[in-house]
Amino acid sequence: MKYIFLTLAIIFELVGTSFLKKSENFSKIIPSIVTVVAFAFCYYFFSHAIKTIPLGVAYAIWAGVGIIVTALISVFIFKQPIDLAAIIGIILIVGGVVVINLFSNTSTE
Numbered sequence: 001m002k003y004i005f006l007t008l009a010i011i012f013e014l015v016g017t018s019f020l021k022k023s024e025n026f027s028k029i030i031p032s033i034v035t036v037v038a039f040a041f042c043y044y045f046f047s048h049a050i051k052t053i054p055l056g057v058a059y060a061i062w063a064g065v066g067i068i069v070t071a072l073i074s075v076f077i078f079k080q081p082i083d084l085a086a087i088i089g090i091i092l093i094v095g096g097v098v099v100i101n102l103f104s105n106t107s108t109e
Contacts, residue, residue, distance in 0.1 A: 005049035006058055010065050012042035017070055021078060057100060064097035 016038030022031035050058050067090055074080040 002049055002052040005045045006053060006061060009042050009044075009046035009049055010062055010069075012038045012045065013062065013066050014069050014073065016042055017066070018073055018077070021074075057104075060097045060100050064093050067093055 016035050019031045019034040019038060022028065023035050024031075026032045026035075046058070046062065053061075071082060071086070071090055075082050
């Protein structure tokens with residue numbers, strides 16, 4: 001159940017971030033409302049996830065997945081280019097998440 005909460009937190013964070021872009025600095029009411037509601041749900045589910053997942057591990061997963069999918073959303077939905085340096089940085093972040101989950105004692109309970 002803990003990873004279901006984390007997954008829901010990530011999904012709502014992605015929705016909130018995408019609509020934050022669409023809100024145009026909170027000048028458009030519907031995207032602004034969706035942003036606030038999505039982030040509220042995001043933090044609600046994240047708070048449940050960190051009851052049983054160590055905070056550092058949960059945040060690393062949340063941030064890593066969020067960065068990857070947000071980058072993909074920005075490229076494919078918002079048509080924003082991404083350069084090699086950004087791709088390398090994203091790969092390094094993902095590598096860090098993998099190292100934490102596979103080799104760190106912090107990720108075990």
